[in-house]
Amino acid sequence: MSTPPTPWTHWFAAQAAERESSALTRVLRPRGADDPTIDLAGNDYLGLARDPRVVAGAVEAAQRWGGGAGASRLVTGSLGLHADLERELADYLGQPAALVFSTGYHANLGVVAALADRDTLVVSDAHVHASLIDAVRLSRAAVEVVPHDDVAAVRRALATAGDRRAMVLVESVYSVLGDAASLAALAQACEESGALLVVDEAHGLGVHGPGLVATAGLAGLPHVLVTATLSKALGSQGGVVLGPQSVVDHLVNRARPFIFDTGLAPAAAGAALAALRVLRSSPGLPALVQQRILDLAASLGVEPSVGAVLSVPMPSPAVAVAAQAAALQQGVRVGCFRPPSVPDGVSRLRVTVNAGLSEADWDRAVAVLVSVVKEHCP
Numbered sequence: 416m417s418t419p420p421t422p423w424t425h426w427f428a429a430q431a432a433e434r435e436s437s438a439l440t441r442v443l444r445p446r447g448a449d450d451p452t453i454d455l456a457g458n459d460y461l462g463l464a465r466d467p468r469v470v471a472g473a474v475e476a477a478q479r480w481g482g483g484a485g486a487s488r489l490v491t492g493s494l495g496l497h498a499d500l501e502r503e504l505a506d507y508l509g510q511p512a513a514l515v516f517s518t519g520y521h522a523n524l525g526v527v528a529a530l531a532d533r534d535t536l537v538v539s540d541a542h543v544h545a546s547l548i549d550a551v552r553l554s555r556a557a558v559e560v561v562p563h564d565d566v567a568a569v570r571r572a573l574a575t576a577g578d579r580r581a582m583v584l585v586e587s588v589y590s591v592l593g594d595a596a597s598l599a600a601l602a603q604a605c606e607e608s609g610a611l612l613v614v615d616e617a618h619g620l621g622v623h624g625p626g627l628v629a630t631a632g633l634a635g636l637p638h639v640l641v642t643a644t645l646s647k648a649l650g651s652q653g654g655v656v657l658g659p660q661s662v663v664d665h666l667v668n669r670a671r672p673f674i675f676d677t678g679l680a681p682a683a684a685g686a687a688l689a690a691l692r693v694l695r696s697s698p699g700l701p702a703l704v705q706q707r708i709l710d711l712a713a714s715l716g717v718e719p720s721v722g723a724v725l726s727v728p729m730p731s732p733a734v735a736v737a738a739q740a741a742a743l744q745q746g747v748r749v750g751c752f753r754p755p756s757v758p759d760g761v762s763r764l765r766v767t768v769n770a771g772l773s774e775a776d777w778d779r780a781v782a783v784l785v786s787v788v789k790e791h792c793p
Contacts (some may be wrong), residue, residue, distance in 0.1 A: 454748050517676050533557075727762060
């Protein structure tokens, strides 16, 4: 017996047709564990996800603590493993305290929604990640979106705060354009106005060692908070907020994405902790990522990225998808940025540098990309 159509039936069909006509349809493509394709689409910047030491850390943690944390962190889900991870993350990033969440998305939701409310002005860079945008919406704070990395615009917005608490949201490295935030100037503007600066180090941690906040000498300042993911350079899963102990205490009591979520799974926590220790003992890994970014950018004739993701502009969404498919046919998987995921509306190939690739695989991948880009962008 067929089901009669409903308003939802027509809506889903119209949405699918619109995506298809705009070349914006996305589908899930599960990969096998032994996939031989060279992966330049993921976020495993340092090649640690399959590092034997990181895998061993995950296995050991699962064997000791079990398959899951078992409960929210405020019930029985806070493990000694979480405390070790938080302590070592805080130490590496030069911060007084840290709080681990189940994802980087949750970390951003938690810190903004717990610190901002209707009596807060949030000044947000136009290029921040979707998780920060959603966090502001959840907080119900007044928000002013300012042009990308425009410190003068941030200062003007902060001047309108009046008696309200104020918060500025930026990323240390923006993944689409690959540029770095003017962190020192932003931190000074926030200090002068009594505002908090929240810096998402998702693309800075690991690629620049402890991140650009630490590199800029801003780590540990009471008005500079850091968020990060454990799923990129550290090759695991989870998120973290770092800053003063008073902020961590507040998040434990007020951050709903922390309070009502099960604690980070032991295997993920163990893998992240092992990866952090590998990173600390291998200072050459970040340098290799940065050198490969410079070499690849020069080969493709595009501007280098401060992070580990290189964007290669494409003439249209359809051409970007075609170029991505052409690279895959030759054994190299790259990502694809298309509207509405790109802040400036320009479709791009998204190429992620991976320090874990052998020199032979890296050279082959570069040769394929040069050929594909030349063919699709004459």
